[in-house]
Amino acid sequence: MIPRKFEYFAPRSIKEATSLLKKFGPDAKILAGGVSLIPVMKLRFGSPAKIIDINRIPGLEYIRASGGRLNIGALTRHAELERSKTVKDRVFLLSETASVIGDPQVRNMGTIGGSLSHSDPSGDWGAAIIALRGELTIQGPRKRRRMKVDDFLVDTFTSALQPDEILTEISVPIPPARSGGAYMKLERNLGDFATAAVAVQLTIDPKGVCTSAGIGLTAVGPKNLRAEKAENVLVGHPLTPKTLEEAAAAAAEDAQPIPDPLRGSAEYKKEMTRVYARRGIERAISRAKGGKK
């Protein structure tokens, strides 16, 4: 279908963008990659009266390693994160996550900031940034604030953004040596949303004891979830097969899936969370030992 009519703005600065957001309030929607927003508008599931295209604002697309953190501009496209050498070398989980979002064209268009702001419970980035314990920077007309990703993702399609605010940066700590991450996504076919997906990031000490673990879940709850029970099973313990089984079972308990007529019952999604958590933890351990972060 054809979208309803709207007024289009293409500000050249964050200041201009946030002041437009303040002026128009809930009538306005930010356009970044457009691969979530425009399909919604074409189906007329949502018809914002004002569209604020932020693609012409300079300085929002970047990947920078600095002070032990990887800082990513909100407009950075999934494809950039997939192929960046900096990302692959330092935080491989991000590259693996990017590689299973949508399809190549969608990855050329979509942005990490747009995805997180959209707060789709089936969004892949939420789980990865949870696993990495990332922090997000939000810019309003006058104030800038920074918060943990867990606080940013509030509910289904609901972020902590106020109507006059824009997400500008995503920052994650660069994992230390003997760390590994993995994103395991079960999908019906290439390009689909996840049936269930698990992001794992962990660090192991020389004796094989897990010193830190982050586990994020996709498509098995009202929003991306932290598998806290599973994390607690791992941290401070040697990573034996029994521990992994327990952690995987705990991840299934952490999941709160809503039955999906297309992708599976709650029971099925819980079971797939268990299986994919197990596989994700195994893969992360293997990468931690093998040197790829």
Place this chain on the structure above:
Amino acid sequence: MKINGKSHSDMVEPRLLLVHYLREVVGLTGTHVGCETTSCGACTIIYNGKSIKSCTMFAVQADGAELKTIEGLGEEGNLHPIQQAFWDNHGLQCGFCTPGFIMQTYWLLRENPTPTDEEIRQGLGGNLCRCTGYQNIIKSVKAAAKEMKK
């Protein structure tokens, strides 16, 4: 904006999709509309060097951009190697998905001039074909890559 090297300038409604602009305002009907859900890739074109789905972009977003459509790739009597490869290897039947596949292949081979079979399958994941079952499309892309490496 520039389309296939030629400048175009038009006043359009913000809600006009880029694919409809190309087809109905500019008259370049080689780019096709195949679905309503950003799934099929029949609308794939090159936008500032990147392959994108033109059904999921507003024409106004392409202000000042450089676009390449299937019409910009070759012509009768002087086919681009990718077009020639699809012809030689029977990589199409009805042809509806073909411009999208060819533009995506064009982008893929620039990113990765020597893709493996698996990389081709992943690289074409955003394009759907209802006729061929994909085998000859993969063959065509491999043949094009081989020819273009020369």
